[in-house]
Amino acid sequence: MSSESFAIDALERFAAALYRAAGMDAEKADCVARLQLLTDAMGRRTHGLAMAPLYLAEIAKGGMQVGGEPEVIKDKGATLVWDGGYLPGLWLVNRAIETAMPRVAELGVVSVAIRRSLHIGCLAALVKQAADRGYVAIIANSDPAGQRVAPYGGTEALFTPNPFAVGYPGADHPVLVDICASITTTSMTRQKHAAGELFEHPWLLDAQGRPTRDPSVLEHQQPRGSLQLIGGQEYGHKGFGLALMIEALSRGLAGHGRRDAPKRWGGNVFLQVLDPDFFAGREAFAEQVDHLSERCRSNRPVDPARPVRVPGDQAASSLARAQADGLAYDEATWQALNDWARKLGVSSPAT
Numbered sequence: 001m002s003s004e005s006f007a008i009d010a011l012e013r014f015a016a017a018l019y020r021a022a023g024m025d026a027e028k029a030d031c032v033a034r035l036q037l038l039t040d041a042m043g044r045r046t047h048g049l050a051m052a053p054l055y056l057a058e059i060a061k062g063g064m065q066v067g068g069e070p071e072v073i074k075d076k077g078a079t080l081v082w083d084g085g086y087l088p089g090l091w092l093v094n095r096a097i098e099t100a101m102p103r104v105a106e107l108g109v110v111s112v113a114i115r116r117s118l119h120i121g122c123l124a125a126l127v128k129q130a131a132d133r134g135y136v137a138i139i140a141n142s143d144p145a146g147q148r149v150a151p152y153g154g155t156e157a158l159f160t161p162n163p164f165a166v167g168y169p170g171a172d173h174p175v176l177v178d179i180c181a182s183i184t185t186t187s188m189t190r191q192k193h194a195a196g197e198l199f200e201h202p203w204l205l206d207a208q209g210r211p212t213r214d215p216s217v218l219e220h221q222q223p224r225g226s227l228q229l230i231g232g233q234e235y236g237h238k239g240f241g242l243a244l245m246i247e248a249l250s251r252g253l254a255g256h257g258r259r260d261a262p263k264r265w266g267g268n269v270f271l272q273v274l275d276p277d278f279f280a281g282r283e284a285f286a287e288q289v290d291h292l293s294e295r296c297r298s299n300r301p302v303d304p305a306r307p308v309r310v311p312g313d314q315a316a317s318s319l320a321r322a323q324a325d326g327l328a329y330d331e332a333t334w335q336a337l338n339d340w341a342r343k344l345g346v347s348s349p350a351t
Contacts, residue, residue, distance in 0.1 A: 005326035010349040012037045015052060018337070021344035022059045024066040028091045035090045039122040041322035042315040044178075046187035047122040049329065053336040055088070055119070056344075063264055064088060064118045070095070073115075073255070077103065080112045081254060089120030089267055093139065097129050100273040104135060108278030113249075114269040115256035119143075124178035124315060127167025131174035134282060136274040139165045140249040143267045144257040148218065149182045150226040152240035155209040157218075157226040161185050162246040167312075171290045176312035181243035182227035186218075189227065193219040194332070203228050246270075 006014075012033045019029035032055070040048030058064040063086065070082040070092060080099070084092045092114060100110040120126065123139045130137035146160035161180040168175050183203040192199060193215040202211035207223040211233060217225030229239030249270035251257030257268060276285035293310045301307050329337070341348055 005328045006349045007326045008037050008041055008322060011040075011049065011327060014337075014341075014346070014349040015049060017346045018052060018056060018340055018344060019059075019066075021346050022056050022066065024059065024088070028066065028088050031091045031094055032088050035094065035121060035125050037327075038128070038319075039125045040327055041319045042122070042125060043318035044122045044124065044315075046185070046191060049337060050187075050333045051119065051121060053333075053340055056340050058118065058265065070114070078107045078110055080110075082112065082114045083256075084114050084117035084269075086116055086118050086264070086266055089117040089269070090126070092117045093120050093126050093269055093271060094129060096269075096271050097126070097137065097273065100271070101130075101133070101135075104273045104275045109272065109274050111253075111273075112269075112271040113254040114271070115251075115254040116262075117267045117269050119265065120267055120269060122178070123163050123165035124167065124176040124312075127165045127178075128174055128176055128315075130273050131167035131169050131176070134169050134276070136168045136276065137166070138270075138272040138274075139163075140246040140270040141267055142247050142250045142257075143265065144251060144260065145262045145264060145266055146186075148186050148227050149229060149243065150205065150209070151243075152229055152236040155205070155207060155226070157224060159243045159247065161227060162243045162250075164242065164246050168289060169286065170293055170310075170312065171286070173316040174312050175289065175293065175310055176315055178311070179230075181239045181246060182229055183232065183239075184227060186227070189215045189218050 015033035015036060016029045019032055020026055036048045036052065055064060059066055065085055065087050068085065068087065070084045070087060073081040073083055096112040096114060100112060104110045120141055123141065127137040127139055142162045143160040147157040149159040149161060150157050161182040163178065163180040165178040198213040199215065202213050204212050204215065204217055204225055205228055206212050206217045206225040229236040230242065231238040250268040253270055254268050276282045296308050296310050299308045338348055
């Protein structure tokens with residue numbers, strides 16, 4: 001890690017200044033920066049400011065659009081379809097959540113399908129935006145141009161890892177389930193490859209479909225290998241089913257996807273927000289989910305030093321530490337950020 005820690009608000013201002021200097025609308029720059037720092041503070045370091053150099057490079061080549069609004073393809077009140085026009089994905093999904101809020105209070109369930117978003121970052125940070133306000137949120141995401149995961153029994157990459165998240169309110173903090181259809185992710189594979197490291201377990205497949213720990217099968221070798229689906233060689237049909245479900249929700253409902261053969265980095269999104277008051281009620285919801293969370297945490301652990309955690313527990317403790325102590329970054333990430341700062345004439349944050 002870098003030798004210095006920085007306060008979260010100083011890092012937010014730094015990130016927002018980078019995006020503004022690159023030409024992004026102020027509102028979008030502030031939103032992307034806020035959500036990326038929340039992501040880092042929650043401990044999801046591959047999807048926070050580590051993504052900023054990639055975003056800035058995408059802006060520089062015209063891949064990420066920096067101004068404007070999504071095109072409303074259809075609006076039926078409880079359901080919407082947007083064309084995101086490759087606007088910043090974090091901002092687009094946050095805008096969709098904000099659009100859903102007043103509607104879900106009236107309708108109970110609101111669903112938004114978005115085509116042609118750019119990368120949407122950490123799904124847990126996004127569903128948290130609704131869960132913090134007492135709602136249940138579901139997000140499914142795929143990139144129609146990406147090919148990193150082979151279908152079960154195949155050797156040719158076809159899907160992206162296809163993340164899926166659910167967030168809902170809990171007694172002390174939201175429960176944040178954030179998973180994907182593959183065992184590991186593209187970002188982690190790139191990180192391992194850049195560091196010259198192998199995975200601890202054979203979570204990838206080479207081009208012949210053989211399990212391997214070597215990330216170079218995706219990042220360097222030709223023909224390329226693929227990420228293994230959840231369930232691995234024995235039960236990968238489970239990850240395959242999850243991948244297909246996410247593709248149907250994010251692409252089928254948006255009416256755009258692999259059939260259109262897009263060539264640029266992007267993403268399709270399915271967002272659903274639910275109000276527990278329209279079901280058995282918020283109190284009944286809280287009683288059920290909080291009871292289950294406590295039963296999980298009190299379950300006798302395999303290792304007494306590592307008690308059972310509920311998804312969101314680690315994020316909450318990491319966020320509290322980051323708010324108190326600030327955040328430091330690995331040398332490669334910090335160097336890349338400061339390279340862009342010099343290029344764009346932006347001052348680095350003060351400690």
